[in-house]
Each structure stands twice: as structure tokens, then as C-alpha cells.
Amino acid sequence: MTTDQEVAALTIPEQIWLWLRLNMVEIAGAFAVLVIGLLIAGLLSRWAQKALNRSPRLDPTVSNFLANLIKYALWALVLVTVLAQFGVETTSILAALGGMALAIGLALQGTLSNVASGVMILVQKPFKVGEAITVDGITAVVQNIGLFTTELKQFDGLFVMVPNSELWNQPIVNFNRHPTRRFELIVGIAYDDSMDQARKELLALAEADQRVLPDPAPQAFVASLDDSSVGIGLRVWCATGDYLGLSWDLTEAAKARFDAVGISIPFPQREITTKTA
Missing domain, CATH: 3.30.70.100 (Alpha-Beta Plaits)
Known part of the structure; x- marks a missing residue:
């Protein structure tokens, strides 16, 4: 058994080598959890994306977004599990992650609103690419629907980019939806x-x-x-x-x-x- 005084007398490389020898089992277990967890997260993410792509109501952009969201959530879970192998208090980590998520959410409130509106537009499909719409006094053809903005082309050839939150909160007239x-x-x-x-x-x-x-x-x-x-x-x-x-x-x-x-x-x-x- 090595005392604290003996450890203090060692050089930094020797202390690191000693810590590695004493925690070899925990390190091996944490590494195994990390590798297996990342593999499972990737498999579940790909499985979720394939399952979501089978739904005719979901746009491929939404499927990719939800699949990535599942992957990142699993990554965070794996990271917390690995840290728990070394005796780190996970409650404080989860609290810190929650506080960080809240701060990021407040800082990116407008951006997250556009993302949420983009997801709703892609799921509800009030308009599709190639359809002519009128929204907030703008009459144009939809060119591209992204998670943050929607690109429109007016009939005079002008390019218009509209944040998704503004589109979702306005009445939309679709000229091509009915036959x-x-x-x-x-x-x-x-x-x-x-x-x-x-x-x-x-x-x-x-x-x-x-x-x-x-x-x-x-x-x-x-x-x-x-x-x-x-x-x-x-x-x-x-x-x-x-x-x-x-x-x-x-x-x-x-x-x-x-x-x-x-x-x-x-x-x-x-x-x-x-x-x-």
C-alpha cells in the first residue's frame, strides 16, 4: 500500500504510472464502455434514421435531424457513464450540462425558434419545394426548405430568404396544393x-x-x-x-x-x- 507521503515523493511521470497501475481495471472498463457505447449509439442512430425515412410524412431533413439528436443524446449518456467508472459524481455533471443547455438555449433563442419552426414546416408540409405560395405579402416559388430558413424565388426572378419562424407564424396561401x-x-x-x-x-x-x-x-x-x-x-x-x-x-x-x-x-x-x- 502506497502512502500519500510516498506518492508525493515521486516525480509526475512516476505518479501517473502509479495511478495507471492502480486504476487499470477501471480504465479498461471505462474504455470498453466508451467503445461499446459509441458503437451502439451509431447503430441506434442509423436504425432510427432508416425507420424515420420509411414514413412518407417526414422529410429527409427532419429524419437526419432527429437521428443526429438521438446520436448526440446517446453520446452524452456514454460520457456520463464513463466518468462514473472513475468515481466522478454524475449528479453534478448532469446539473452542469443542464445549466449549459439552458444558457445555450437562451443565447440561441431565435435560432432554436427557427429550427423548431423548420421541423414543423417539414412535418406538417404547408408547402413543398416547387409550389407557389403567398406569405406576408410575398408571392414566390419555394426553392429550398432548411432547418433555419426557407429560400423563395419571386416571379420576377428575385431571391428571397425567410426565417422559418416568420413563415410558421404567418397565414400561408398555397396556390398549388389543390388540383x-x-x-x-x-x-x-x-x-x-x-x-x-x-x-x-x-x-x-x-x-x-x-x-x-x-x-x-x-x-x-x-x-x-x-x-x-x-x-x-x-x-x-x-x-x-x-x-x-x-x-x-x-x-x-x-x-x-x-x-x-x-x-x-x-x-x-x-x-x-x-x-x-
Whole structure:
């Protein structure tokens, strides 16, 4: 048995060699726990990633994030177990790790909020890459969805990067989620023109266009009585991919058809009556 005085009389290399000899069993056990623990953590992480990738609701980015989270948590558990082999008080270590996690969480509150929002976006999927959306006054096509930010491309070609927390906390309009859309056209005609004829002409245009779906059937109606005109409305349903082209073509065709049959589209007018005393 070596006394404290004898240990103190040794040089530092000799003290290290003595400590290694006295704790050889603990060192071997800790090394074994470290190696086996890291191997198990890697296996469980890969197994979790494969299991998560089988779910159609989870994006690959979310699967990777959750798999890495499991791996790092297992690493921390292995580290605490190894330190316990040498008699280190694990309670204080866990308390220190908890305090450190709290400090990091407070310092990175905005970043963690973006990560949480990114995970929710990838899980709930209010939009996907390639879909056109409107959010907070921005209309653009989704280019990439990350854990921190989402990249958008406006229709004029401009690049927009939005933090995920701002996207998740705003109402999102998705133009491509449903396979069909309704298009509504309102054309003003003169009060002297026939409303019934105008409705029939618009319905004839809709029926002649193959992009207009028969169900729900096209509708033509009197939409408004304005100061200088009567608004005649047309509602049709079409495939989402045909919406833009159909809206342009029906608007142009309505003007040409009304001109051809003598239905006028009046300019704004105002009648002024002057009374003399």
C-alpha cells in the first residue's frame, strides 16, 4: 500500500504510472464502455434514421435531424457513464450540462425558434419545394426548405430568404396544393345592353374552351350595378396548371366577343345636372 507521503515523493511521470497501475481495471472498463457505447449509439442512430425515412410524412431533413439528436443524446449518456467508472459524481455533471443547455438555449433563442419552426414546416408540409405560395405579402416559388430558413424565388426572378419562424407564424396561401382552382371574370357592360345576352356570350366562351372543367359547371351572373356599368360575372373551374393561361385567354376573348356582337364596355361616366336659380 502506497502512502500519500510516498506518492508525493515521486516525480509526475512516476505518479501517473502509479495511478495507471492502480486504476487499470477501471480504465479498461471505462474504455470498453466508451467503445461499446459509441458503437451502439451509431447503430441506434442509423436504425432510427432508416425507420424515420420509411414514413412518407417526414422529410429527409427532419429524419437526419432527429437521428443526429438521438446520436448526440446517446453520446452524452456514454460520457456520463464513463466518468462514473472513475468515481466522478454524475449528479453534478448532469446539473452542469443542464445549466449549459439552458444558457445555450437562451443565447440561441431565435435560432432554436427557427429550427423548431423548420421541423414543423417539414412535418406538417404547408408547402413543398416547387409550389407557389403567398406569405406576408410575398408571392414566390419555394426553392429550398432548411432547418433555419426557407429560400423563395419571386416571379420576377428575385431571391428571397425567410426565417422559418416568420413563415410558421404567418397565414400561408398555397396556390398549388389543390388540383383545381376557380377563376372569376367580371366584365362591365352598358346599362342599355342586354344582360341576358352578355351572360350567354360568356358561357359560350367557357364551354368552347377545353381547359374549363364541366363540373362544377360554369356560371354567369350579374355581379354588380356600378356607376357607369353593369358587372357581368363568369365563374369557371380549371386545373391548377391551366389557371394563368386560361385567365389571360378568357379575358381577351370576352372583350373580342362583346365587340363582335355589339355589347359595349363603357368608360366611367358621370352625369352632372346643373340647376339655375
